[in-house]
Amino acid sequence: MIAELGRYLIALALLASFVQMLAAWRGADQGGRGAFAEAGRVASEIGMLAAGAAMVLLIASFLRSDFSIAYVAANSSVDKPLAYKIAASWGGHEGSMLLWCLILSIFGYGLARLGPQEPGLRARAVSFQGLLQTLFYGFLAFASNPFERVFPVPLQGAELNPILQDPLLVIHPPMLYVGYVGLSTAFAIAAAGLMQKTPGRVLATALRPWALGAWTALTAGIALGAFWAYYELGWGGWWFWDPVENASFMPWLLGAALIHSSIATEKRGAFPGWTVFLALLAYILSILGAFLVRSGVITSVHAFALDPERGVWILGMLGVSSVAGFLLFALRAGSLGEGDGFEPTSKEALIGANNLLLAATSGVVLVGTLYPMLLEMMGGATISVGAPYFNAAATPLLLIAALLMPIAPFLPWANGGLKNAVSQMRAALMLIPVAAVIVAFLMAGASPLAIVGGAIGVWAISGAVMDLGQSLPVAMARGQKLMVTGRVLAHAGVGFIALGAAADASRPPDQNLALAPGESVVIAGRTLTLDGVRRADGPNYMADRARLVIDEGEGGVMEPERRFYAGANQTTREVALKSSIAGDLYASVGEARMREDGTTAFETRIAFHPLVWALSLGAIFIVLGGALALSGRLRARATLRVQPDPAAQSAMEAS
Known part of the structure; x- marks a missing residue:
């Protein structure tokens, strides 16, 4: 029934x-x-x-x-x-x-x-x-x-x-879908505006809060998925440029570009066509992500990998949405109007540069994700595009965007003001922590790209701190406290993620070895000793739980597991983490092996991830920043509806 x-x-x-x-x-x-x-x-x-x-x-x-x-x-x-x-x-x-x-x-x-x-x-x-x-x-x-x-x-x-x-998988998909699907509202408003010949500024005002809410949820969903991959898969990392990870990353990049572009459109009328185009494209890439995940055209631990017939349905939906959106854009983009001119060193200019970098990064990721599939469809060789391509092609673009990000809040609209902005930023003070991080990374033997990434991360954090000190008093007087605080937190979050990613890329080599009870391994100055392995069965699985003692018990213990699920006939590794301000000790245990001397050893993977907490902190800051900015935006709009006074109007325009 x-x-x-x-x-x-x-x-x-x-x-x-x-x-x-x-x-x-x-x-x-x-x-x-x-x-x-x-x-x-x-x-x-x-x-x-x-x-x-x-x-x-x-x-x-x-x-x-x-x-x-x-x-x-x-x-x-x-x-x-x-x-x-x-x-x-x-x-x-x-x-x-x-x-x-x-x-x-x-x-x-x-x-x-x-x-x-x-x-x-x-x-x-x-x-x-x-x-x-x-x-x-x-x-x-x-x-x-x-x-x-x-x-x-x-x-x-x-x-x-x-x-x-896994507990995170209870909330990760709903949060991710709120982000994916929420971008449909920006698509719908943009398409409606084109059909109605609505001016660009009005359209940007209408779609901006919906885009901000969806992008914030998408950030939370991606962060939860990255953390799940870090501790659940047992691979020793948090991001792998997996095709399904890329499927969520592309609309996230365009969503970030859309939010910034809509600010410029609403405030100054700049980039109206670009803002609407991003609103259409961000959701279309969400549907493309659904196609990649559900059609079976790619291989991924995240993919549903279903039959191609269902993929044809999704491809049809992608086609209808794309034709409807882009045809309207081609016919009606001219009705959006044009904004006022601006100087190359104005806020608009940096927002435009930010948009181009984010869109270019999305394009790079799209090519790397689709190229192997398209090559195979055309009868070419089966190839795999992995992390080396994405690190070489996408990472520099993202680092440049992060480098420019702290400057924009200090620039004026329309008129050039780079010299004054640098003075307000107190660049000399910001360079002190940057120099300290560069020295620390050099001493750790980090790669040049990791050194640059760490320095830019600290630069972004320092810029956010300066922005808070400079902008918050004015924002409180104008009733914009939530919006400015949200911007500062989001920008600082990007810096923390850059710092954490750079530090993790510089981590010491993982140790993959077979340990027998009583044997030890040394990593990052810590000694881990296998104390033993015992049974620890759960409600629907059988498990072997290892006990690793850190520094003879002074550093605590870690208990990774190897589980076997009879219903699915599948074995998994449950990672154990020991976190500190320096980073995470990371351990997983695998199958038992009999040595020639008759002793039993267990496959063990030991790793150290320095400053990995900065990744989680950065994601929390971005999500919290997005939520605060959205709250401030909605409060300003409610104020305008109740009492449209000049001060409220000024707050709305500057948000």
């Missing part, structure tokens, strides 16, 4: 999305105030509620271990812990697509209630959002329905992929 009701609810959400698209379109033609516009809003609410109810039914099916539903049977088992039964509802392809559609509908309803203030533009944006929802609900209903039955009904499920049975 649950499966049949779930399929009905998905069909209802599909129908509601289609009605939302048509009714809101007709409502926009009538100025956005009539019965059709209201019908579009009601349809968006019905679609959201139907999808939400379907998601609840799917979770209930997992909690009941209802293996008559094929998706449940393929991704769960009776013995699975409760939290992972819930997470499994979006841990596979069909369930994650239902979650995608639900979030898409939530944003559609949000646009209908809180979208652009101009009624016609809001109704048109709701209509375009309905188009995007219809495409994905069609895919869900006809090619990826999570409520399909299986017969005969198995007595036990096939188990969710064991590496996905």
Whole structure:
């Protein structure tokens, strides 16, 4: 009964999305105030509620271990812990697509209630959002329905992929999808603005908070995924330029460019066409990411790797979205208007340079991700593009962007002011910590690129501190405290990530060896001794747990595990971490090996990651900064609605 009701609810959400698209379109033609516009809003609410109810039914099916539903049977088992039964509802392809559609509908309803203030533009944006929802609900209903039955009904499920049975994987996919799918609102508003011939400044004001919220969520999702990869996969790193990692990184780069470009467009009218183009492209790359993850065209630990037929569906959705967006852009971009001129050393100029660097980096990542697939499709050799290409091609562009980033807040709009900006930054004081980091990295034997990265990271942090001291008093007087604090935290977060990445790239070589109980290994001045290995079985796995003693017990102990999940017939390594201000000791244990002398040794991987905490701190700062900036933005807008006084208007324009 649950499966049949779930399929009905998905069909209802599909129908509601289609009605939302048509009714809101007709409502926009009538100025956005009539019965059709209201019908579009009601349809968006019905679609959201139907999808939400379907998601609840799917979770209930997992909690009941209802293996008559094929998706449940393929991704769960009776013995699975409760939290992972819930997470499994979006841990596979069909369930994650239902979650995608639900979030898409939530944003559609949000646009209908809180979208652009101009009624016609809001109704048109709701209509375009309905188009995007219809495409994905069609895919869900006809090619990826999570409520399909299986017969005969198995007595036990096939188990969710064991590496996905992790606390972070309970929240990582929803957060990532909020970011991915949230960019659809920027797409919808941009397309609606082109259709309505809305001026660029008005359009930038309308889409900026939606883009900022989506980008902040995407940052959190990527950071959670990177941390999961760091401690779960046992590979000894946090970022691998994996194709699926790239699929989320590209819209993140364009989202960052979009936020900065929209500021220049809203404040000075600069780059209106570029802002709208970024809004369209960022979401299109999100759909491209869905294609890469779900079509089976790439091999990745993150990929769903499904049949190519489903990939054709997603490719079709990508085509429809791209044609609709870019055709409108080609026909109506001229209606966006042009901004005032500006000097090469103005704030606009640096924002433009920042945008070009971020877009170029996204292009570099796109080429490296797609080139092997395209070459193989054309009958060429099977190749792999890995970290060396991305480090050589993308990293320098990102470092240049980080180098320029601290300067922009001190530059004036329109007029050149580089000399005055350098004076305000107190560049001499900022160079002191930079020099200290360079010396420290040289003493550690870091590579030239790592030295440059560490120096630029500290430069960015120092610039953020200077920006806070310079801008916060003025911001408090103007009611812009949250927005300025958010900007400072986000910029400092970028600096911490650059510093952490540079330090981790300079880490000592990992130690891969076989240790018997009583034997030791030395890394980064610490001595780790294998005290023994014992059984530590869990609810749905068998495990061997090693005990590593640090510096004869003075530094504590580490207990990595090797687990075997019988349901999935898969072995995993659970990493042990010992964190300090200097960095992380990192240990994983593998299979037992019998030596020629009759002793038993265990495959062991030991690593030291210096300053890896800076990566997490940087991500937290960026997410917190984005949230504060968004809060300040919404508060300023609410103030304008209640009391449109000149001071509030000034705060809104400067944000």
